[in-house]
Structures are given as C-alpha cells and as structure tokens.
Amino acid sequence: MPDHDDELLQRLRRFHDDAFPRYEQHFKALVDEGQHPTTPFIGCSDSRLVPHLLTGAQPGELFLVRNVGALVPPYDGSAGYHGTAAAIEFAVLQLQVQRIVVCGHSHCGAMQALYGEVSPEARNLNVWLDLAREAALPVVPTPEALRRTEQRAVVLQLERLMDYPMVRRRVQARELTLHGWHYVIEDGEVHVFDVRRGAFVPASRAEHSGTGPYKDGPGEAQELFNEIGGQWPPRG
Numbered sequence: 001m002p003d004h005d006d007e008l009l010q011r012l013r014r015f016h017d018d019a020f021p022r023y024e025q026h027f028k029a030l031v032d033e034g035q036h037p038t039t040p041f042i043g044c045s046d047s048r049l050v051p052h053l054l055t056g057a058q059p060g061e062l063f064l065v066r067n068v069g070a071l072v073p074p075y076d077g078s079a080g081y082h083g084t085a086a087a088i089e090f091a092v093l094q095l096q097v098q099r100i101v102v103c104g105h106s107h108c109g110a111m112q113a114l115y116g117e118v119s120p121e122a123r124n125l126n127v128w129l130d131l132a133r134e135a136a137l138p139v140v141p142t143p144e145a146l147r148r149t150e151q152r153a154v155v156l157q158l159e160r161l162m163d164y165p166m167v168r169r170r171v172q173a174r175e176l177t178l179h180g181w182h183y184v185i186e187d188g189e190v191h192v193f194d195v196r197r198g199a200f201v202p203a204s205r206a207e208h209s210g211t212g213p214y215k216d217g218p219g220e221a222q223e224l225f226n227e228i229g230g231q232w233p234p235r236g
C-alpha cells in the first residue's frame with residue numbers, strides 16, 4: 001500500500017518527473033563520456049554546507065568527499081580504513097583533477113567537540129577527531145576561538161594532503177592547486193586561506209580562490225609550504 005506520508009519518496013518522484021528532464025542531456029553526456037570532475041571538494045558533512053550552492057557547480061564538476069570536520073587522514077593509513085584517503089588517491093591519480101578544496105565552516109560541531117566530551121561509545125568519532133586536535137587552542141572555546149580552531153583545522157588538513165606523494169608531486173609540478181576555505185554560514189561567504197598572508201581572507205576581498213601552495217613554481221612550492229608548517233597554524 002502506498003505510503004502518502006513518505007515525503008522522501010515524493011521527493012524522489014518529483015526529481016525524476018520535474019527536475020531530471022532539465023538535466024537529462026547533461027547527464028547522458030556525463031554517462032557517455034564519463035565523468036571529468038575538476039575539483040574534489042573535501043567538506044564537512046554539516047547539512048548547512050552546500051557545495052553546489054556555494055560554487056555554482058553543475059553535475060559532473062565536483063568530486064564530493066565529505067566527513068565529520070572535513071578532515072584528511074594520514075597517507076600511511078595507520079589508523080585503519082579510510083574512504084577519504086581512497087577518494088583523494090582516486091581523484092588525483094585517476095581523475096587527474098586540477099585542484100583540491102578543503103572546506104570547513106562556522107559553527108562546526110566537530111570543532112566544538114574538540115573542547116568537550118564525546119560519548120565513549122563513539123569510538124570511531126573519538127579517534128577521527130584526533131585529526132583536528134592540533135588545531136584546538138588552550139583557551140576557553142569562545143566564538144572567536146572556535147572560528148580560529150575551524151580555520152587552523154583547515155590548514156592542518158592542507159598540510160596532511162601534502163604528505164600524499166601523488167598530491168605533493170602534482171602540486172610541485174604545478175598541475176594541482178590546494179584551496180583552504182572556511183565558510184561562514186550566516187554571512188554566506190567563504191574565507192579563503194592566503195598562504196602569503198597566513199590568514200583567511202573573505203572571498204569578496206581575496207585575490208584568488210586559494211594560493212594553494214603554490215602556483216609559483218616547484219622550488220617555491222616547497223618553501224611556501226614550509227612557511228605554513230612553520231608559522232601557521234601557530235603551535236601551542
């Protein structure tokens with residue numbers, strides 16, 4: 001018997017009947033020619049972060065990788081199975097993407113959790129958050145401290161991305177750029193990490209969508225990257 005209260009089912013039908021016809025040719029081409037996304041988007045799972053709205057991307061452009069906190073696990077796989085690490089490898093080696101976005105956001109529950117208690121039953125979550133602990137500040141988590149933590153966490157993940165040999169190699173060959181973003185939900189504005197300034201700059205005033213380490217050539221890439229490692233985020 002049909003369940004008329006099943007709203008999700010209604011939405012699926014509406015997509016097929018109303019929305020899909022508008023995209024049909026586009027999707028058919030993406031099937032015939034395969035996907036060639038330009039941008040893996042490593043974003044927090046938070047429901048308020050909507051990558052396609054932010055970037056105006058069409059189907060086939062973003063390779064979405066989402067997890068709690070927009071975190072990047074270590075390349076060595078030491079902590080177990082990692083869908084995120086596998087996605088990074090696939091995107092860079094197979095899809096040959098041109099840039100990688102890491103996007104954190106304001107009011108991030110994962111970053112708040114660094115300052116509080118997480119249920120011991122959430123074993124995986126507790127271990128996962130270790131990937132951001134270095135971003136936490138030894139202070140009371142004021143809104144300002146949380147924002148800095150969110151931004152520091154983004155930079156930490158960029159650092160960890162550079163430990164992936166295929167990422168480092170392609171960044172240094174200037175075939176790939178890294179973009180650290182912090183999305184402020186209530187302002188509808190992304191703040192872009194500018195490695196030269198060691199700061200996040202609102203997109204309205206930024207000169208680029210991310211310096212990624214590293215447009216300026218192989219030698220400089222390494223140097224700029226060391227700069228982040230040494231100065232940003234400030235340790236301790």
Ligand SMILES: [Zn+2]
Pocket residue numbers: 044045046068069070105107108109110111
């Ligand atoms: Zn979040």
